[in-house]
Each structure stands twice: as structure tokens, then as C-alpha cells.
Amino acid sequence: xxxxxxxxxxxxxxxxxxxxxxxxxxxxxxxxxxxxxxxxxxxxxxxxxxxxxxxxxxxxxxxxxxxxxxxxxxxxxxxxxxxxxxxxxxxxxxxxxxxxxxxxxxxxxxxxxxxxxxxxxxxxxxxxxxxxxxxx
Numbered sequence: 830x831x832x833x834x835x836x837x838x839x840x841x842x843x844x845x846x847x848x849x850x851x852x853x854x855x856x857x858x859x860x861x862x863x864x865x866x867x868x869x870x871x872x873x874x875x876x877x878x879x880x881x882x883x884x885x886x887x888x889x890x891x892x893x894x895x896x897x898x899x900x901x902x903x904x905x906x907x908x909x910x911x912x913x914x915x916x917x918x919x920x921x922x923x924x925x926x927x928x929x930x931x932x933x934x935x936x937x938x939x940x941x942x943x944x945x946x947x948x949x950x951x952x953x954x955x956x957x958x959x960x961x962x963x964x965x
Contacts, residue, residue, distance in 0.1 A: 831923065831963040837914035838965055840887075843872065847883035851929035852954045855879050858898075859928040859949060861942055862910070864921055865960075870942040871923070872910045873901030875934050892938035901940045908939060913963035920964040929955040 833839035851858060858879065862872035874884070877898040888894055890909030900908035915921040930952045936944065 831913055831961045836912040836963055836965070839912070841910075841912040842887040843884065843910035843912075845883065845886040846925065848927055848957070849882075851879060854931050855929040855954055857930050857933045859930060859934070859945060860884070861926045861928075861945070863924060863926075863942065864913075865924045870904045871912065872903055873940070873942055873945055874898050875901060875936060875940070875945055875948075899936070899938045901936075901938070901942070901945055913965075915963065915965050917965055920962055922960055922962050925959045925961075927957050927959075928953050 835842060835844045856879065858877040858881065859875040860872065860877065861870065863870045874894065875898065881896065888910060890907065892900055892908055894900065902908060903911045905911050913921060913923055928949060930949060931954050932952050934948045936948050940948070
């Protein structure tokens with residue numbers, strides 16, 4: 830379960846995320862957080878440094894991430910994390926997908942999920958998903 834702190838019911842800040850070493854040929858990482866139905870993208874981040882090992886809690890909004898990486902646009906059109914916010918009384922499932930890429934992407938900040946997936950095509954070395962639910 831996603832804690833309220835990381836949702837519209839709480840502080841609506843991004844959670845801390847950590848991951849292990851990507852494949853040796855990895856040049857950058859990308860992250861998408863979404864409702865897997867594809868109807869709502871909550872966070873898009875790309876060109877993360879390979880050595881990052883994760884993201885801290887409460888990543889600030891804006892084009893560039895501290896320590897490297899670029900924010901894409903979420904479904905609100907914002908360059909930031911937007912926490913889960915299902916209709917009152919319902920539970921939704923959400924998925925973080927981390928991609929290891931063999932290149933740095935030539936995307937300006939603000940690319941949406943569709944644009945990111947198109948740019949990553951034929952460059953994905955590995956991907957991993959982490960799913961969680963949230964009830965409001």
C-alpha cells in the first residue's frame with residue numbers, strides 16, 4: 830500500500846526509491862509512475878545517471894532533478910510527481926517502471942510518457958516494475 834504521505838490525501842510528495850546496479854551497458858535510466866490502465870501518468874523522469882542508485886523523497890518540481898535527470902510531463906501537464914488520487918472509496922493499483930537504456934535520450938524536458946516510450950524504443954536493455962495499491 831502507498832502511504833497517504835505520497836498521495837493527494839497527504840503531502841503529495843514523491844517517495845524515496847532505491848534500486849540496484851543496472852546492466853553494464855546502461856548509459857541512462859528512465860522512470861514512469863502510472864495507473865497501469867494507462868489512463869493516468871503520475872510521474873515521468875529520464876536521463877537519470879546510471880550511478881544514481883535511486884531518488885530521494887520529495888524530488889522538487891521543475892525541469893531538472895538535483896543530481897541529474899530530467900522531468901517529463903505527467904497527466905496534469907506538470908514537471909513533477911503527482912501522487913495517487915483515486916475516487917473517494919476506491920482502490921487503484923499503481924506501477925513504477927524503471928528502464929535501463931543504452932543511450933542518453935535526446936528529449937527536452939517536458940516529454941510525456943508517449944514521447945518517452947517512442948524515444949526509448951530499441952534502447953531498452955532491461956526494465957523492472959514495482960506495483961502498489963492506494964485506497965482513498
